[in-house]
Amino acid sequence: MQPDIQKATPEGIAKAACAIKEGQVAAFPTETVYGLGADATNANAVARVFETKGRPRFNPLIAHVPSLEAANRLVELPPALQRLVTQLWPGPLTVVAPQRLSNGICDLATAGLPTLAVRVPANQTARALLEAVGRPIVAPSANTSGRPSPTQAAHVAADFADHDLLILDDGPCALGLESTIIGLDSDDTLTLLRPGAIPSARVEQIADAVG
Numbered sequence: 001m002q003p004d005i006q007k008a009t010p011e012g013i014a015k016a017a018c019a020i021k022e023g024q025v026a027a028f029p030t031e032t033v034y035g036l037g038a039d040a041t042n043a044n045a046v047a048r049v050f051e052t053k054g055r056p057r058f059n060p061l062i063a064h065v066p067s068l069e070a071a072n073r074l075v076e077l078p079p080a081l082q083r084l085v086t087q088l089w090p091g092p093l094t095v096v097a098p099q100r101l102s103n104g105i106c107d108l109a110t111a112g113l114p115t116l117a118v119r120v121p122a123n124q125t126a127r128a129l130l131e132a133v134g135r136p137i138v139a140p141s142a143n144t145s146g147r148p149s150p151t152q153a154a155h156v157a158a159d160f161a162d163h164d165l166l167i168l169d170d171g172p173c174a175l176g177l178e179s180t181i182i183g184l185d186s187d188d189t190l191t192l193l194r195p196g197a198i199p200s201a202r203v204e205q206i207a208d209a210v211g
Contacts, residue, residue: 001162001163001164002157002161002162002163002164003027003156003157003160003161003163003164003165003166003167004164004165004166004167005153005157005167005169006166006167006168006169007168007169008028008029008125008168008169008170010128012168012169013125013128013129013132013168014132015166016028016037016129016132016166016168017129017132017133019166020037020038020039020045020129020133020135020137021039021133021134021135023038023039023042023044023045023048024038024045024048024166025037025038025045025048025049025052025165026038026165026166026167026168027142027150027153027156027160027165027166027167027168028125028126028129028139028167028168028170029123029125029126029153029168029169029170029171029173030064030092030121030122030123030126030139030173031091031092031121031122031123031126031173031174031175031197032092032121032173032175032176032177032178032179032196032197033141033142033149033150033151033173033176033177033178034141034142034149034150034151034152034153034155034156034167034173035064035126035137035139035140035141035142036049036052036053036139036140036141036142036143037049037064037129037137037138037139038137038138038139039133039135039136039137039138040061040063040104040105040106040109040135040136040137040138041104041105041106041135041136042106043106043107043108046061046106046108046109046138047108049061049138049140050108052144052160052163052165053140053143053144053145054144054145054146055140055145056145057108057111058111059111060109060110060111060113060116060117061109061110061117061138061139061140062094062117062118062119062138062139062140062179062181063105063109063116063117063118063119063136063137063138064118064119064120064121064126064130064136064137064138064139065118065119065120065130065136065137066120066127066130066131067120068085068086068089068120070120070136071085071089071118071120073100073103074099074100074103074104074105074116074118074136075095075097075098075099075100075103075115075116075118076097076098076099076100077095077097078097078184078188080184080188080189080190080207081095081097081182081184081190083206083207084182084190084203084206084207085120087206088198088202088203088206089119089120090120090121090122090127091120091121091122091197091198092119092121092122092175092177092178092179092180092196092197092198093119093179093180093182093198094117094118094119094179094180094181094182094194094196095117095118095119095181095182095183096115096116096117096118096181096182096183096184096193097115097116097118097183097184098114098115098116099114099115099116103116104135104136105136109138115183117181118136119179123170123173123174125168125170129168141178142156142159142160142167143155143156143159144159144160147159149178151172151173151176152171152172152173153167153168153169153170153171175197177196177197178194178196178197179194179196179197179198180192180194180195180196180197180198180199180200180203181193181194181196182203190203190207
């Protein structure tokens with residue numbers, strides 16, 4: 001077994017979308033790092049992500065969607081988060097918000113939590129793949145746990161050299177740093193959960209401008 005590297009052409013994107021819709025795992029680029037993608041509504045597919053990465057199942061995943069409208073179907077965005085994503089999506093921002101009932105996301109993707117981490121990536125290949133799949137895609141970094149996050153398809157291929165894994169190659173990631181994750185604390189104040197590609201000062205600037 002070895003990875004199947006596909007150029008990020010319409011044909012390659014269609015092949016990756018077909019694999020994900022069939023419950024397989026496929027790696028794809030975002031503007032931050034390459035992600036290991038699977039259908040967020042398919043528990044067996046999400047389990048394959050955890051198994052492939054060697055990631056503990058108590059660690060929830062980020063659901064990637066193509067638009068703010070799609071995100072609003074999955075989570076209830078309080079005003080503070082809604083204002084933030086309006087200015088910073090598409091882009092390297094992940095927000096954690098309460099899930100909507102019957103949103104279709106499997107419990108394994110959220111580690112059984114009532115919240116869901118969600119992001120609208122800016123990378124055009126990622127967005128085309130999301131549109132082609134038509135379902136939210138969980139996509140932690142496409143590396144085995146403990147290894148550096150991959151910023152090129154070759155990094156993914158080297159990390160999963162003995163896996164039958166489809167990899168969409170769109171060249172180097174524009175940013176090469178994971179998304180910033182923002183949530184809300186108990187009094188609905190924005191809180192930084194993970195530093196990332198968007199500086200916390202930029203988040204604070206937006207929050208202060210509307211506060």
